[in-house]
Amino acid sequence: MGKKVLIAGGGAGGMTAATQIKRQNPDIEVTLFESGSYVSWAGCPTPYYIAGLVGEMSVVHFDAEYFKNDRGIDVYTHTPVELIDFKRKIVSVNGEKIKGEFPYDQLILSLGAKAVVPPIPGLRSDDGKLNEGIFILRDAENAFNIKEYIDKRKVKNALIIGSGFIGLEMAEALTHLGISVTVVEMADGILPMLGTDEQRKKILKSLEANKVALRLGTTVKEIVCCPDGVEAAILSDGTSVPMEFLLVSIGVRPNLSLLEKSGFHAPDGKLIVNENLETGIPDVYALGDMVWTRNLLTGKPVYAPFGDVADKQGLALGGIIAGSPLQFRGVIGSAATSIFEWQIAVTGLNYQAALDNGFDAEKVNVKSLHRIMGFEDTVPGLVNVVYEKNTHRVLGASIVSQSAAAQFIDQFAIAITWGLTLDQLFDVDYAYSPKTSVVWNPILAAYRKALNR
Amino acid sequence: MGKKVLIAGGGAGGMTAATQIKRQNPDIEVTLFESGSYVSWAGCPTPYYIAGLVGEMSVVHFDAEYFKNDRGIDVYTHTPVELIDFKRKIVSVNGEKIKGEFPYDQLILSLGAKAVVPPIPGLRSDDGKLNEGIFILRDAENAFNIKEYIDKRKVKNALIIGSGFIGLEMAEALTHLGISVTVVEMADGILPMLGTDEQRKKILKSLEANKVALRLGTTVKEIVCCPDGVEAAILSDGTSVPMEFLLVSIGVRPNLSLLEKSGFHAPDGKLIVNENLETGIPDVYALGDMVWTRNLLTGKPVYAPFGDVADKQGLALGGIIAGSPLQFRGVIGSAATSIFEWQIAVTGLNYQAALDNGFDAEKVNVKSLHRIMGFEDTVPGLVNVVYEKNTHRVLGASIVSQSAAAQFIDQFAIAITWGLTLDQLFDVDYAYSPKTSVVWNPILAAYRKALNR
Incomplete structure (x- = not known):
């Protein structure tokens, strides 16, 4: 038998790594544990799925059975990894169908990111969950929930906090569904990565023409909510925006909970991997939205939580695990x-x-x-x-x-x-x-x- | 005063060179002689002009006056250069408004190419001109003549000899005008530069779906013509195709007539320029469709009669003449x-x-x-x-x-x-x-x- 590779997390990075390992060396045993319902989901197309422009297939390509039967990868959904023993090289899982301790020769962490949710009164209920009608958009499950809620509640007015790529893509998606959209942005402008104000003006004009209300230099002070779902947002300028749907989209941070629970604390909360996707913990690799990589232009560590980066890291790591001299050198900010x-x-x-x-x-x-x-x-x-x-x-x-x-x-x-x-x-x-x-x-x-x- | 630069030929290459010289050094005197009616014409958009998809402006951007007034370049149309005295560094011109001998410090030749016209009976009249209804497509003047003829004669059926890029672009353009098109191609297939037959099949299917009759492995034996214009083509398989318009589009060859008349015979009929666009004749440069350049992959001389190549050569040569260390290194076959x-x-x-x-x-x-x-x-x-x-x-x-x-x-x-x-x-x-x-x-x-x- 070949060596045992365990993978925690079945998003783009983990799944691509698993597939590439098997492509290059079918003798390696690959087992993947995913806490959620889906593997191989794609986060980037979710706004277009919600808009009805692409189907479910574009968000979740393949199911666990497919990976088992067609690619020889043991995939378990609803199976969170609960703890890692780095010394004994063992993970504890607690899944629907599978529980217990599993030894690994090499471990790949692909646990993604968590959406940043600011401490605005009214966002969360007492149990810490987001109140009804309030969503984040990180994965397929989020997207399915959003679509179902919008349909069921016949949402007419939506508020989006954050004017980053996902915030604006969702503004377009919701507009496409006939929903009135307000975007609240703390900064005084949009899209700071663009090179000129003239470029930004094209986007601002288009948002206006498409009736997206953009509130720059504004924050949400309080959410009026419940019991029948979200009702309105009180903004920093004192105005109130009524709505039945709220998306929080102000960024993500690496999901390092499992690492921390297992006793490994990344310096400054940044798990920086090298060109071989190594974490510094023996035989533990990580990739995707949970890691920092390097900017090839500046040489500095950088956080690049993008699906395509995770996919490429997955391909590279698959090769590395299977014994090829592949590397993931970094990004330049595309x-x-x-x-x-x-x-x-x-x-x-x-x-x-x-x-x-x-x-x-x-x-x-x-x-x-x-x-x-x-x-x-x-x-x-x-x-x-x-x-x-x-x-x-x-x-x-x-x-x-x-x-x-x-x-x-x-x-x-x-x-x-x-x-x-x-x-x-x-x-x-x-x-x-x-x-x-x-x-x-x-x-x-x-x-x-x-x-x- | 600065040095005197004469340019023979006002197509893409010559005109871009002239402009770039003036941009970099307005003191250089630049005089350009063009035998035809237009300068700065673009050959590549002509099929789309004929199809009515773009206007005259896309074929002839600027007139001679513009270059004179806005860019300080003395441009003379209807002014063929008749002879070059390479020793005395003098050209003889015989134009509508200007005649005589003109000395140069540096001479740029941008005389383009001539369409290859095969010796098919019926193509030419006794005076050597193409018979009525028979055209080539090389420049703006050709395009204007074609469009006028098609309109005036209400052309319903057209034949194109040659299935290269221009032949196929014209097949599309004429189809767009409601004209029935037959393309005759000597070879057994199309687009040999493509990498796979599957790619070619996509094009073949599309030609068929758009009712372009493609006759592969076929030649034209004879043209039935006149006195009222072209009437039909007799093909090598014995069939006859009736038509009122015939385009010959089987390739071009460098226009070296002036060089030859002036006593310079390029080896093998190929005027190969180096990275500085030098011809080997002291202070004589050449560019565009009249020269051969180098294939950067193979290192071999290659003929690349494309508008974009001429434009880039013009920019480089303008810099070279104006004293910048620019070069045109060659092409790779794009x-x-x-x-x-x-x-x-x-x-x-x-x-x-x-x-x-x-x-x-x-x-x-x-x-x-x-x-x-x-x-x-x-x-x-x-x-x-x-x-x-x-x-x-x-x-x-x-x-x-x-x-x-x-x-x-x-x-x-x-x-x-x-x-x-x-x-x-x-x-x-x-x-x-x-x-x-x-x-x-x-x-x-x-x-x-x-x-x-």
């Missing part, structure tokens, strides 16, 4: 979303972040086009490119456009990860056709501007 | 088009070309998605990736998809130009959002397949 007609994508450092990190940064704004002007529906996007003044090395880029924003930003991401300069990117032979691309694409346009500066 | 619902993009070498060039090549097929499956209108595209077996260095890629084909292929083009491997591309932090991208994008999907092979 992210994408879309808000109504606009696609948003960012990578690397924006101008301010570049300066803050000691780079001699320069910035340039260019247009993004996925076809030549002249075609009726060609709407120019806005691109901001940040580069090192002397070397022209690319440091960051952001795009707000109606097309191919993520595909363009990935071109910059390749350049940034591998240290390419705008001059080197000029040497690249790009593909041009008037209906699907332009000669002076964002990269070449930025190069030309940097050159003629 | 190209794009779209045929009905399908976008097509290629870069680098396909599998066979990689083998032919001595690479230990491997290939892999993956899906291309610009959003997750589950959204109603998500149609998976087909991607073929070619890489070096041992190193995983990327050598080529081709995509047939309904979205972002060129933007994806440009990611591969960056990797190929800078010698990146699939493993190195795994280290890139890509931007993911379900509505605008996928986790396992074509690059990561290819890496995973290569890894698990």
Whole structure:
């Protein structure tokens, strides 16, 4: 028999690791314990599932049986890992179908993150649970609950706390369902990772046009709630917003409860893994939303709780466990979303972040086009490119456009990860056709501007 | 006063060079002679102009006056350069408004290409001109003539000789106008640069669904013509195709007439320029469709008559003339088009070309998605990736998809130009959002397949 690998947590990271181990070495015994009802769920599509734009399949791809039968992975849902004995290399589980102590040769932790819920009066009931009509959106189970509640209660008015990617995606999703949406944001602006205010204005105008009420520089003071569910929010400016649905979406923090309960306390509450996804505890690996990784541009530890990062970490860790020389080197800060007609994508450092990190940064704004002007529906996007003044090395880029924003930003991401300069990117032979691309694409346009500066 | 730069030819390459020289050094005197009626015309959008999808502005951006007044470039249309005296560094021009001998310090040749017209009986009249109703499509003037002819003669049936990118783009354009189109192709298949037959099948099915009659392995034996224009084509299989419009689109060859008339004969008829766009004749530079450049992957000379290549060469040459250390290093074979619902993009070498060039090549097929499956209108595209077996260095890629084909292929083009491997591309932090991208994008999907092979 091969070695025994136990995995705690069946989200993107854990499941991809399990699959990759088995792909590379079917002799390794892989057992996965998941506390919830689903494994292999995808968090990112949940707003689109709630909007009715994609089905359940897009949120939960496969069930436990599939992994057992098709991939040879022992998967147990409703089976929380309760304690880890790092010395004896044993985990205690307490599941519906399985209980007891299980030894491991290697242990993978993929326990995800917890939503941050602020201490606003009226959010929680006495037992600590969120009051009726108040939700977070982290996983498939949350999404199913939200959809069911919205349908059952025929929600007409919703409040979202937080204007991050998920907050805005949910604002769009709820609007799509005919629900009036108010977004409350503590900061004075939105999307700080974008490179220019002009880009932000496109999004602000679109939110307004789509009747999303955005309350900037505002906090929620109190929730009026119950017994029949949430009723209204009292805001910091004294106004009251009536609603039947409230989403708290102000960020997440790593779920380190099991580690702490088992006696391991990460310094500063940050479990930082190395390129081999090692935790520092012998034979214990971790990945996904529960870990910090490294920013490849700054060399600093960074928290990047994204599904695609977890998936890639899973692939790398699967290889590492199965004996391949794979690694997960880190991130540079790439992210994408879309808000109504606009696609948003960012990578690397924006101008301010570049300066803050000691780079001699320069910035340039260019247009993004996925076809030549002249075609009726060609709407120019806005691109901001940040580069090192002397070397022209690319440091960051952001795009707000109606097309191919993520595909363009990935071109910059390749350049940034591998240290390419705008001059080197000029040497690249790009593909041009008037209906699907332009000669002076964002990269070449930025190069030309940097050159003629 | 600064030095005198003369430019022969006002297409993309010449005009961009002129503009860039002036941007970098307004003291340089730039005079440009163009034999035709237009400068700064764009050849690539002409099919879409003929289809009525874009206006005249997309084909001819600016007129001679604009360049004179706004950019300080002396532009003369209807002014062919008749002879060059390389020793005395003088050109003779014979224009409508300007005639005589003009000295140069540096001379840029941007004389483009001529369409290849095969010796088919009936194609040309006794004076050597194409008979009425028979066209080539090289420049704005051709496009205006075609559009006028189609309108005036109410063309119902058209024949296109050649199924290259322009032949197929014109098939789509004419179909869009309600014209019945037959495409005659000598070879047994289409689009040899694509990586797989499956990709080609998508295009073949689409041509069929759009009622374009494709006659593979067939040539035109004779044109039945005149006096009232073209009437029919007799094909090699003995059939006759009646039509009122014929486009010859089987390729182009460098226009070297002026060079030859002036006593310079390029070896093998190929004017190969170096990285500084030098011809080998002192102080004479050339660019665009009249020159051969270098394939960066194979190191071999290659003919790449594309508008975007000419534009980039123009920018580089402008810098070189103005004293900047710019260069145009070459191409890798990137190209794009779209045929009905399908976008097509290629870069680098396909599998066979990689083998032919001595690479230990491997290939892999993956899906291309610009959003997750589950959204109603998500149609998976087909991607073929070619890489070096041992190193995983990327050598080529081709995509047939309904979205972002060129933007994806440009990611591969960056990797190929800078010698990146699939493993190195795994280290890139890509931007993911379900509505605008996928986790396992074509690059990561290819890496995973290569890894698990």
